[in-house]
Amino acid sequence: MNEEIILSMAGPYVKDGSITYSVFNNIFSVLSRREQYEVTEILYRNGITLVDSETVVLDVDEDVEDDFEVLYDEALFKDSSVSISGAEEILSVNKDIRQSNDILCHLIQEGNRQAVQDLCVKNKRLVDKYVLQYQKRYGNRLDFEDLEQVGFIGLIRAAEKFEFQKGTAFSTYAVFWIRQAISREIMDNGYAIRIPVHMMERIAKVVAVDNKLIGMEIPLAQRIKEIGEELSMPEEAVRECLVLKTNYLSYASLNAPVGDEDESELGELIPLEGAETVEDIVMQHALREKLEEVLKTLTEREQRIMRLRYGLDDGRKRTLEEVGQEFGVTRERIRQIEAKALIKLRHPSRSRKLKAFLDEGDQL
Numbered sequence: 605m606n607e608e609i610i611l612s613m614a615g616p617y618v619k620d621g622s623i624t625y626s627v628f629n630n631i632f633s634v635l636s637r638r639e640q641y642e643v644t645e646i647l648y649r650n651g652i653t654l655v656d657s658e659t660v661v662l663d664v665d666e667d668v669e670d671d672f673e674v675l676y677d678e679a680l681f682k683d684s685s686v687s688i689s690g691a692e693e694i695l696s697v698n699k700d701i702r703q704s705n706d707i708l709c710h711l712i713q714e715g716n717r718q719a720v721q722d723l724c725v726k727n728k729r730l731v732d733k734y735v736l737q738y739q740k741r742y743g744n745r746l747d748f749e750d751l752e753q754v755g756f757i758g759l760i761r762a763a764e765k766f767e768f769q770k771g772t773a774f775s776t777y778a779v780f781w782i783r784q785a786i787s788r789e790i791m792d793n794g795y796a797i798r799i800p801v802h803m804m805e806r807i808a809k810v811v812a813v814d815n816k817l818i819g820m821e822i823p824l825a826q827r828i829k830e831i832g833e834e835l836s837m838p839e840e841a842v843r844e845c846l847v848l849k850t851n852y853l854s855y856a857s858l859n860a861p862v863g864d865e866d867e868s869e870l871g872e873l874i875p876l877e878g879a880e881t882v883e884d885i886v887m888q889h890a891l892r893e894k895l896e897e898v899l900k901t902l903t904e905r906e907q908r909i910m911r912l913r914y915g916l917d918d919g920r921k922r923t924l925e926e927v928g929q930e931f932g933v934t935r936e937r938i939r940q941i942e943a944k945a946l947i948k949l950r951h952p953s954r955s956r957k958l959k960a961f962l963d964e965g966d967q968l
Contacts, residue, residue, distance in 0.1 A: 701726040705774040712763045731755035744794030758785030810845040906945040
C-alpha cells in the first residue's frame, strides 16, 4: 500500500494530529476492512490518531476508564506479541487498539482472528464492569477471570451478529450480550444448587432493599413488611427470598454441621435437582460420544485445554491460570486458544452434531 498516497488523501482532514472516525470512513470507504486496518497503521506511524467526532457520544470504554481499576495483569498487555510454537498465527496483544469497534466488527465478520483479540482488549473494561456488577449482585463461587472469559464470549457473539445499518452504537448493542452471557453462567454454574433465573432476579431485588433497611437497624419482621410494600410483593414471598438467600446461596450455610454429632453438612442433605433416570443416563452417554467425536476435530493442544477448562475428564473445571501453568504459558495465551477452539466448535459442521442434546432455545 502506497504510504505517500494515503497521507496525501488524509492530510487535508487532519486537525491537531488527529482525524475523526467518520471522516476516515468517508475517505477510505472504498477499501476493504482489511485494507482500512492497514491504513490506520500507516496513519499512526506518522503520528495521526483516530478520534471520535465531537457530536458522537464517547465510547463506553472511555466513559468507565476513570472509575475502573485494571483488574487483570498489566504485564499481559506490555508485550507487543505472544510467541507460540508450531504453525499457528501470532496474534498481537497490544493494549492500545487503534481501530474503532465498527472496523473490528467488520473484520470479525470477515473471519479475522486478530480483530477478535483486539476487540476483547479494547472492550475489556466494559466486560469487567458487568463482571463486577454481577459478582456483587449475585454472590457466587465463580472466579472473576472465568466470568470475564464468559463476558468476552458474549462480546464476540455480539460482534458476529452486529448489524451496522441499524445505526446503534456497538458498545450499546454489546452490553445485552455481555450481561446475558455473564448472568446465565452465574445462574447455571455459580451455586451448589440451581435456582431458576426469575427467582434469582426476585431475590436480588429483595436483598437490595433489605440491605438498605439493615443499615437503619430495622427489625426483621418490619423489614419484611416494608420490602413487601416497596416491591408490591406478598410478605410470604419476601420471607421465602430471604430464606433462599441465607440458606442456599451462602456457602457458610451449606457447610454448616447438622445432626447430634455434627457428622454431616447441610449441603450433603439437600437433594439434587431431579434424580437421573435411565433415559438421562443413556442421553448423557450418547452426548459424551458425540462430544468426543467433535473434540477430535480440534488440534491436540486445543483438545487438552478444552478438557481442562470444562472438566470433561474429571468434572473439575480449571481456571485460565491453572491451565496456563500446566502448559507453561500465560493465561492470556490460554484464553486465545480457547476462544479459537470455541469458534471452531460453533461451525455448523460441528455444532449440528450436538444440537439434538440442547434444550429448546439453547445455543452452542
